[in-house]
Amino acid sequence: MHELSVCQALIGQVEKVARENDARRVVAIVIAVGPLSGVEAGLLEHAYPIAAAGTVAEHATLTVETVPVRVRCRSCGAETGALPNRLVCGDCSDWKVDVVAGEEMLLKRVEIETGPAAVH
């Protein structure tokens, strides 16, 4: 269960984006996660509120886009879907394939609110 560590890292990245863009608060976060990244979308969603509490992203929504595994065959060149524990060509069943998608663990988009001049 390392999803809390991943969420804390995510919040770190989001805070950086928020700082650089003078955000008053973060409204929404979109991430992309593939099954070969080793993290579970559902567990990330559960861990997220804990990591976000007390931060500029506390009230932000988290959208996890799951990226299906895709492989390109080195024998026949086909690009097909695959299961994480069966990385073989969907056309010719050869196991000499390159993974082209499914390893992602990316922050894609941050929606922020920039307010009127801050009141001190």
Next chain:
Amino acid sequence: MCRDCGCSLGPAATRAPLAAGPATPSAPGRTETIEVITAILGENDRVAAHNREHFDGQGVLALNLMSSPGAGKTSLLEATIRALDGRLKVAVVEGDLATENDADRIRACGVPAVQITTGNACHLDAQMVHDAVHLLPLAGLDVLFIENVGNLVCPASFDLGQHRNVTLLSVPEGDDKPAKYPVMFRAADLALITKTDLLAYITEFKLERAHAALRQIGFGGETIELTNRGGEGFAAWLVWLEREVAAQRERTARGATARPAIQPEGAHAHGAGRPPR
């Protein structure tokens, strides 16, 4: 403060705290959407790259040992240190949730060891390794073994700055472990099938099925079958080790480095495809 490089990375406790940003609702402002596309573990990746620079700066080969608890990581290290008999200068970073037991076992073999106790954390991260490495004399070392927390899930996602991943699969665990934990075994540069002396008793473990399971998850590295009691497989492991040490020396001499063939996501953050293996 990192003494060797002057970096500002302190101990883990001084990691940047989560900012307590004000979330008080007030008059709505302007919203804007920022396209980012960055690795979620980018900060870990940055520290890992820094660790790798330390290792390369001293010409040390760093190996990340991963497996389930009880697969024989510490026993393998003990046997390896004894067999090397000083031929290679070795140090060990041990990762466990609690106790100094493993580091004590390594020190008993006459080799420096630092124990990281993670509390309840299920994996090592680059910062923990950074802090541990500063407690070790890197100069003059040939190999730094980083024995990760026994866990077939979480450690696979965190780059530590190692050059190679070595993953153990012990015979009592069953030959289908790679199919059950594909992310971990796919990350390996070298898969060691350990405790093969038990094959005589655990007849349901079929070596060919273990090899087939590794192939199916896209594992493209080497596999060695061995027992810690010596023999052909153990000799092959020592050969692999000495070959990797030589390769690291050669890379260091020309200012190059190496990363495990399969990297956690950070390596792909900038759209770089994975090189074929």
